[in-house]
Amino acid sequence: MGSADRFDSVSPIEPLDIENGLTLLPRVRLNLAVHPASPAQTKPVDDWQLKRALLDYLKNSLSVSLAVPEEDVDVRRLKDLKKRKRDEPLASGSLVIRDLGFLKETKRSSFDEDEATKEGAVRILEKKYTEWRKYLVGKMDGLELNFGGVKFKLSASLPASDDFEGMKKEWEEHFAFSNRGGYSRGGRRETDTIVLRGVPSRWFAEPRVSSKPSMLVTHTIFSTFGSIRNISVAEDNDFGQDKDEDAGLVSGLHCKIVVQFEKFKDFHNVLRVLCGRSMQKQGSRLRADYEVSWDKDDFFRSSRSQNQDKPLEQHDRGEAPRRHVSRYRPEHSWPKRFKE
Incomplete structure (x- = not known):
């Protein structure tokens, strides 16, 4: 197999070393936006409360408990609400999930397995990765948030x-x-x-x-x-x-x-x-x-x-x-x- 051909069957959930000391690390990233539940509402969302709510949700409300570091949830509120347009979010940012080991149930293919078997295992992982990412977007998009009686709505999408x-x-x-x-x-x-x-x-x-x-x-x-x-x-x-x-x-x-x-x-x-x-x-x-x-x-x-x-x-x-x-x-x- 040529050096370029080895990229035909790369696992989507494992690191990949390339040249010059660089490594490609797997992740799932979502774009996030927070809108008021009611168009008439103009109260700002608290950054800290929002981050804590998202981290708790990821840990306790999904099919797999995700312990995401705080730095991987980056959501910033709009600085000047007076200049905000009606359809603009109150806050926006991103979520990155880097530990995807839970998607892999079987052990790494041994070296004596043929290439077809290895490629088949990678295709299965790719399917699981894609389906779980779709599941995560479906769970988080449209999520209702309530901070002190003030309701907000979360939008989540894949970049x-x-x-x-x-x-x-x-x-x-x-x-x-x-x-x-x-x-x-x-x-x-x-x-x-x-x-x-x-x-x-x-x-x-x-x-x-x-x-x-x-x-x-x-x-x-x-x-x-x-x-x-x-x-x-x-x-x-x-x-x-x-x-x-x-x-x-x-x-x-x-x-x-x-x-x-x-x-x-x-x-x-x-x-x-x-x-x-x-x-x-x-x-x-x-x-x-x-x-x-x-x-x-x-x-x-x-x-x-x-x-x-x-x-x-x-x-x-x-x-x-x-x-x-x-x-x-x-x-x-x-x-x-x-x-x-």
């Missing part, structure tokens, strides 16, 4: 970036009904590019050289998943601004990575593996709850067009390109002007 099947349906419909598309092979249009946001820049930087994300390091990490056609990595100062608009985010904390794979299968596997996981660096306590999606905007085609349309005088001034795009030529291929 689009954690819903692999939802994204798969989306890109299949996109390429079925649109002339736009990603890489075409054999007359069939299909996407092949992932977009990753919310990972720390320093984890993709060259140690003791720079804190900025490195093209070389990023390529080394993602080439684990398959052959790369194009790759881009740049600082992403817009990520997290809505959440931390008053926190004074330091520029360059996060980076945005766009990777185009040679094969659709590799794209499919890496997106499936990245969905529903957090990233952690060896030696760090930080867990990055990133966002991953497929490329809807033809990123590399747009980048080439922008470079072609750039005025000549801009190049003369020595301005650096805003996007770092690199195309990797397959081995043993030569420029057309040379003969083999």
Whole structure:
């Protein structure tokens, strides 16, 4: 089995080590929002009471008791209720459940089992994982909360970036009904590019050289998943601004990575593996709850067009390109002007 093929059968509830000391950790994440039970109600919700109520509910009211750390429930109330629109929530945030060991009933497959048996066990786990996640959303969405006689209603939903099947349906419909598309092979249009946001820049930087994300390091990490056609990595100062608009985010904390794979299968596997996981660096306590999606905007085609349309005088001034795009030529291929 090739290095990229091993991602065909990755358990959704076990950590996955990749390159450069990085590990993908399984999790279930939900987006949460709290609305007043009555539209006329404008009383704010207490952050502490809300968090305690959610933690108690997870521990005592589900089919499995979940002891979730406080830091994995992040719900913040709206700061200025006077500016709140009628349909806006009083508070919003997220819930992350990281310990999913209860979903696994059987022991790890032994090394003498054939690949079909291992893949079958993984598919069973994937089904259980998906069904339990759906169960959790169903239990929490619409939950009524009562604090001191004041009633609120909780909304819970799965983030689009954690819903692999939802994204798969989306890109299949996109390429079925649109002339736009990603890489075409054999007359069939299909996407092949992932977009990753919310990972720390320093984890993709060259140690003791720079804190900025490195093209070389990023390529080394993602080439684990398959052959790369194009790759881009740049600082992403817009990520997290809505959440931390008053926190004074330091520029360059996060980076945005766009990777185009040679094969659709590799794209499919890496997106499936990245969905529903957090990233952690060896030696760090930080867990990055990133966002991953497929490329809807033809990123590399747009980048080439922008470079072609750039005025000549801009190049003369020595301005650096805003996007770092690199195309990797397959081995043993030569420029057309040379003969083999």
